[in-house]
Amino acid sequence: MAQSAVKPKAGWQPVRGETLSRRIVRQIRAALFAGELTPGQALGSELQLAQEFGVSRMAMRDALRSLAAAGIVNIRVGKRGGVFIAHGDPERFADALAIQLKLIGVSVEEMFDAQIAIEVTATEFAARRLASADRERLHALLTELDAIAASPMHAETPLRFTELSMRFHEALVEASHNRALIAQFKALRFVLEPVYARRTTGEVARRVVASHRAVLARIEAGDAEGARQLMHQRLQVVRARQLTGAVPTDERDMA
Amino acid sequence: MAQSAVKPKAGWQPVRGETLSRRIVRQIRAALFAGELTPGQALGSELQLAQEFGVSRMAMRDALRSLAAAGIVNIRVGKRGGVFIAHGDPERFADALAIQLKLIGVSVEEMFDAQIAIEVTATEFAARRLASADRERLHALLTELDAIAASPMHAETPLRFTELSMRFHEALVEASHNRALIAQFKALRFVLEPVYARRTTGEVARRVVASHRAVLARIEAGDAEGARQLMHQRLQVVRARQLTGAVPTDERDMA
DNA sequence: TGCCCTTAAATGTAATACAATATTAGATTA
DNA sequence: TAATCTAATATTGTATTACATTTAAGGGCA
Numbered sequence: 001m002a003q004s005a006v007k008p009k010a011g012w013q014p015v016r017g018e019t020l021s022r023r024i025v026r027q028i029r030a031a032l033f034a035g036e037l038t039p040g041q042a043l044g045s046e047l048q049l050a051q052e053f054g055v056s057r058m059a060m061r062d063a064l065r066s067l068a069a070a071g072i073v074n075i076r077v078g079k080r081g082g083v084f085i086a087h088g089d090p091e092r093f094a095d096a097l098a099i100q101l102k103l104i105g106v107s108v109e110e111m112f113d114a115q116i117a118i119e120v121t122a123t124e125f126a127a128r129r130l131a132s133a134d135r136e137r138l139h140a141l142l143t144e145l146d147a148i149a150a151s152p153m154h155a156e157t158p159l160r161f162t163e164l165s166m167r168f169h170e171a172l173v174e175a176s177h178n179r180a181l182i183a184q185f186k187a188l189r190f191v192l193e194p195v196y197a198r199r200t201t202g203e204v205a206r207r208v209v210a211s212h213r214a215v216l217a218r219i220e221a222g223d224a225e226g227a228r229q230l231m232h233q234r235l236q237v238v239r240a241r242q243l244t245g246a247v248p249t250d251e252r253d254m255a
Numbered sequence: 256m257a258q259s260a261v262k263p264k265a266g267w268q269p270v271r272g273e274t275l276s277r278r279i280v281r282q283i284r285a286a287l288f289a290g291e292l293t294p295g296q297a298l299g300s301e302l303q304l305a306q307e308f309g310v311s312r313m314a315m316r317d318a319l320r321s322l323a324a325a326g327i328v329n330i331r332v333g334k335r336g337g338v339f340i341a342h343g344d345p346e347r348f349a350d351a352l353a354i355q356l357k358l359i360g361v362s363v364e365e366m367f368d369a370q371i372a373i374e375v376t377a378t379e380f381a382a383r384r385l386a387s388a389d390r391e392r393l394h395a396l397l398t399e400l401d402a403i404a405a406s407p408m409h410a411e412t413p414l415r416f417t418e419l420s421m422r423f424h425e426a427l428v429e430a431s432h433n434r435a436l437i438a439q440f441k442a443l444r445f446v447l448e449p450v451y452a453r454r455t456t457g458e459v460a461r462r463v464v465a466s467h468r469a470v471l472a473r474i475e476a477g478d479a480e481g482a483r484q485l486m487h488q489r490l491q492v493v494r495a496r497q498l499t500g501a502v503p504t505d506e507r508d509m510a
Numbered sequence: 511t512g513c514c515c516t517t518a519a520a521t522g523t524a525a526t527a528c529a530a531t532a533t534t535a536g537a538t539t540a
Numbered sequence: 541t542a543a544t545c546t547a548a549t550a551t552t553g554t555a556t557t558a559c560a561t562t563t564a565a566g567g568g569c570a
Contacts, residue, residue: 019553021320032357039358045520056555061521065276065317069324071354078563079519088359096351097438099326102287103294104343106434114435117376125368179361180369183352184439274522300551311524316552333532334550 020055021062027053028067032085043073043083090183097187108195112239115192116232118185119169123215123231125176127224134175138216141168145212149205161205162197168212175219195242275310276317282308283322287340298328298338345438352442363450367494370447371487373440374424378470378486380431382479389430393471396423400467404460416460417452423467430474450497 031037043049050060064083067073071092074084101111126134141164148161166189173185211234218227286292298304305315319338322328326347329339356366381389396419403416421444428440466489473482 021553029354032354047520058554058556061317062320062553065320066324069321070351071358075521076563077521077561079517080564081520081562086358088355088357090355090359093351093355096325096348099284099287100343100345100348100438101435102343103326103341104345104434104438110433110435113376113380113431113433114439117372117436121368121372121375176368178365178368179359180356180365180443181372183355183359183361184369188435276522302551313523313525317522330552331532332530332552334548335533336531336551 019062020053020059021066024053024055024060024063025066028063028072032072037085039085039087041085043085045082049083090179090186093183094187094190097184098190101191109239109243111188111192111195112235112242115185115188116235116239118181118188119173119235120228120232122173122176122178122181122185123219124224124228125178125181126172127219127222127227129177130175130219130222131177134171135220137171138168138175141171142209142212142216145205145209149202149209153202159197161208162193165208165212166193166196172215172219274317275308275314276321279308279310279315279318280321283318283327287327292340294340294342296340298340300337304338345434345441348438349442349445352439353445356446364494364498366443366447366450367490367497370440370443371490371494373436373443374428374490375483375487377428377431377433377436377440378474379479379483380433380436381427382474382477382482384432385430385474385477386432389426390475392426393423393430396426397464397467397471400460400464404457404464408457413456414452416463417448420463420467421448421451427470427474 028037028043037043044052046057046060046064049064050057053060064073064075068075071086071089074086076082076084145161145164145168148157148164151157170182170185170189174182176182215227215231215234218230283292283298292298299307301312301315301319304319305312308315319328319330323330326341326344329341331337331339400416400419400423403412403419406412425440425444428437431437470482470486470489473485
C-alpha cells in the first residue's frame with residue numbers, strides 16, 4: 001500500500017474503525033474548534049492529506065466533500081490549488097437553516113415569531129450603537145422605498161418593493177453590529193422574503209415606509225426602549241396581516 | 256462507457272459542465288425546495304442514481320457526500336441500504352451555526368446579546384402557550400438545580416450545575432413551541448455553555464435558581480410582558496457579570 | 511513592457527476490484 | 541414449533557490506476 005510507506009507529517013492521528021472519512025472529519029472539526037486552524041490557512045493537497053492521515057485519496061475525498069459542504073474548507077482546483085480553511089459566510093449558514101426548516105416543516109407563523117425575536121432586539125441595539133454609515137445607508141434605502149411607494153404600480157413593483165424593504169430590515173439588523181444576530185436574520189430572510197412578496201399593494205407600501213421612518217426616527221434619537229417597542233408593535237401588525245389578512249383593531253395604524 | 260447505455264429512469268437531467276457533483280447537488284436541492292421530495296423517501300442506490308444522472312459512481316458519491324453533510328440525505332449501508340431524504344434535525348443546524356460563528360470569529364459579547372434576543376422572546380411566548388408537560392419539566396429541573404445549589408460544592412459541581420441550568424433555559428425556549436427559536440437557541444447553546452461553565456460558585460448558583468424560579472412564576476401566571484421584562488433584566492445582569500466580573504449597581508439583585 | 515504559449519500541479523472524473531456491513535431467508539437445533 | 545445460527549446477497553466503504561480538466565507560474569518573443 002502506498003500510504004503505509006509515508007510517515008504522518010502533521011499531528012493527525014491515523015484512523016481506523018467507524019468510517020475513515022467520518023473520523024477524518026471529526027479530527028479536522030475538533031482542530032477547528034480547538035483554535036488550531038484559522039480561516040485561509042492551507043492544509044495541503046488531497047494527496048498530501050491522504051498520506052498524512054494514512055488513507056487512500058478516495059477516503060480523503062469523501063471527508064473533504066463533507067467538510068466543504070459544511071463550509072469548513074474551500075477546495076481550489078489547478079496549480080496552487082488544494083484545501084483551505086474557509087472564511088465565515090452567513091449565506092451558507094442561511095442555507096443550512098433553510099434546509100432544516102424545509103425538512104422539519106416549520107410553519108410560516110413560527111418564522112414570523114422568530115423574525116420578531118431577532119429584529120426587535122437588533123433594533124434596540126441599533127439605537128444604542130448607530131454609526132453614521134448605518135444612518136446614511138438606512139436613509140438611502142428609505143428614499144428609494146419612498147420613490148417606489150409614491151410612483152404608480154407596475155407588475156414587478158411588489159417584488160421590487162419587498163426586496164428593498166427586506167434590505168432595509170437587514171440594514172437595520174446590521175446596524176446592531178452583532179454578527180450573530182446578522183447571521184440569524186439572513187437565515188430567516190432567505191425563507192421569509194418569498195412569503196412577504198405576495199401581499200404588497202400601494203397602500204401597504206406607503207404604510208410600510210411610514211413605519212420604517214418612524215422606527216428609524218426613534219433609533220436616531222437614541223431611544224432604545226421606544227424603538228424596540230415600536231418595532232415590536234409594527235412586526236406584530238405585519239404578522240397578523242400576513243397570517244390572517246386581518247389586523248387587530250387595537251393595534252391598527254399605530255405607526 | 257457503462258452509463259451511456261442506461262436511460263434516465265426518473266426526471267433527473269443528465270449533467271454536463273461546471274462540476275458534475277455540484278450540478279447534481281443543485282438538482283436535488285431544487286427538487287427538495289419544490290416539494291418533490293419528502294423526508295424518508297428512498298432515492299435508490301449510488302449506482303442507480305449514477306446511472307440515472309449519467310455519471311460515474313465517483314461523481315455521484317461526491318454529490319451524495321455533499322448532500323449528506325448538508326443534512327439533506329441519509330446514506331445507509333448494507334442490503335436495503337442506499338440514499339434516503341433525511342428528516343429535519345435541529346442539532347445539525349446548530350452545528351452549522353457553531354461552525355460559522357467560529358469561522359467568523361464572533362465575540363462572546365455578541366453571543367450573549369443573541370441569546371438575549373432569542374430567549375427573551377421565547378419567554379414571552381412560553382407565558383402565552385405553556386403546556387402542562389412544559390410546566391412539569393421546568394419544575395423538575397428547578398428541583399434538581401435547587402438540590403445542587405443547596406449541597407456542598409464538589410470539584411465537578413460547577414460543570415454539572417451549568418449543564419443543568421442550560422437545560423432549564425432550553426426547556427424554557429422549548430415551551431415557546433416555536434421550532435425556529437428552538438433551533439436557533441440550540442445553536443447558541445452549543446457555543447455558550449463552555450463560557451458559562453467557568454464562573455459558577457455556590458452563591459451564584461443560589462442566585463440563578465432564585466432567578467429561574469421568579470421567571471417561571473410569571474410564566475405560570477400567564478404574565479407574558481412581566482416574564483419578558485424579568486428575563487431581559489436577568490440576562491443582562493448575567494451578561495455583565497460574565498463579561499466584566501462586575502455588576503451594574505442599579506441592576507444588582509433584581510431577582 | 512505586455513502578450514502568448516508551454517509547463518506543471520492540483521482537482522475532477524472514470525473504471526475496476528475487493529472489503530465491510532447489514533438484511534433476508536433458509537437451515538439447523540432445542 | 542420456535543429460536544438461533546448461518547449463508548447468500550445487496551449496498552456502501554476503500555483502494556488503485558489512469559486520464560481529463562482547470563489554474564497559476566514562468567519563459568520566450570514581439
